[in-house]
Amino acid sequence: QVQLVQSGSELKKPGASVKVSCKASGYTFINYAMNWVRQAPGQGLEWMGWINTNTGNPTYAQDFTGRLVFSLDTSVNTAYLQISSLKAEDVAVYYCARSAYDGTFDIWGQGTMVTVSS
Amino acid sequence: DIQMTQSPSSLSASVGDRVTITCRASQGIRNDVGWYQQKSGKAPKRLIYAASSLQSGVPSRFSGSGSGTEFTLTINSLQPEDFATYYCLQHNDYPHTFGGGTKVEIK
Numbered sequence: 001q002v003q004l005v006q007s008g009s010e011l012k013k014p015g016a017s018v019k020v021s022c023k024a025s026g027y028t029f030i031n032y033a034m035n036w037v038r039q040a041p042g043q044g045l046e047w048m049g050w051i052n053t054n055t056g057n058p059t060y061a062q063d064f065t066g067r068l069v070f071s072l073d074t075s076v077n078t079a080y081l082q083i084s085s086l087k088a089e090d091v092a093v094y095y096c097a098r099s100a101y102d103g104t105f106d107i108w109g110q111g112t113m114v115t116v117s118s
Numbered sequence: 119d120i121q122m123t124q125s126p127s128s129l130s131a132s133v134g135d136r137v138t139i140t141c142r143a144s145q146g147i148r149n150d151v152g153w154y155q156q157k158s159g160k161a162p163k164r165l166i167y168a169a170s171s172l173q174s175g176v177p178s179r180f181s182g183s184g185s186g187t188e189f190t191l192t193i194n195s196l197q198p199e200d201f202a203t204y205y206c207l208q209h210n211d212y213p214h215t216f217g218g219g220t221k222v223e224i225k
Contacts, residue, residue, distance in 0.1 A: 035214075045154075045162065045205055047214040061213040095161055102168050103209035104152030108161040 002026035004096050004109035011115045017084040020112045022096030029077040030054045033099040036070065036081050039111075040092045050099065051079060086116045120144050122208050124217030130225040137193040139204055139220045146186045147210035153182055153191045154205045156219075162205065166191065196222070 007021040022034065036048040049060040051070040058070040069082040079096055094112050097105035121144040131137050141151065149169035154162035164173050166182035169189055179194040193200055201224055206217040 044219045045156075045207075045216040047207075047216065049213075059212065063213075097162075099209075100164075100167065102152075102171075103150055104164060104167040104207060105154075105162075106164050106167070106173075108163070111161050 002107055004098065004107055006094075006096060006109040006112045009113040009115070011117065012086050013118055014086060014088065014116055016086050016116075017082060018086060018114055019080055019082045020094050020096075020114070022079045022081070022109050024077045024079070024098070030074055034070075034072075034079040035097045035099060035105055036068075037095040037097055037105075038064075038092045039095065040089075048081075048094075053079065083114070086114075088116055090114060091116050119213055120147060120208055120211055120215055122206055122215050122217040124206055124220055126220060127218060128221040128223065130223050131196050132225045133196055133198060135196045135225075137196055137200075137222060139191045139206075141184075141189045141191075141206035141208075141217045143187045143189070143208055143210075147208050149185045150208055150210035151182070151184070151189045152207045152209070153180075154207065155200075155202045156205065157202045165204075193222075198224075 005023045010018050030053045033050050035050040038046045048064045051058045067084050071080045096109040098107040100106035123142045151169045153166040156162040165176050165180050170182045181192045183190050203219050203221045205219050
């Protein structure tokens, strides 16, 4: 079946980097864009940006520019989110979500919890 | 950026009630809206796309309507499994933006 499976929870120190993976299966990976969404504890959903899985071109939401990198490994149908110089305010669950042809996000990963603590 | 103002932020309702949640966009966005249900500790699940199209497998008690700047999610005959938080999403322009969420609780 169509699914996105994300990597497990991460505990990082302030200033470190984290790389979250999102492995797709059940569909042609390069035919659908991939989005990243953040949810801080007890808060709502924030769109971080998306990556064109055909070209590899990323688009970052303005609030998230500077410390984010979206990347791909199309040989293993996987998208990645890397966040550098982690801060306490980066503590959140990070989701990958596939863009459906209508533009909404139809398939979501299970989420990856990133904790930043010294 | 397009703001999506969602209301109410929370509501209490009983099983069998009809519930209506509204999202207002800060500018016209055609019908470029989806609605999501999120249960505690889980990923969001798409209920509605293109403002009024029901996602396959979603019960028909869920419906969406609207275009332009005002959008509504209606749950007819609320069921115990519907107690969750609901979000709208606009994908008309970048950045895509979510409404603030509506928590539906048991009365």
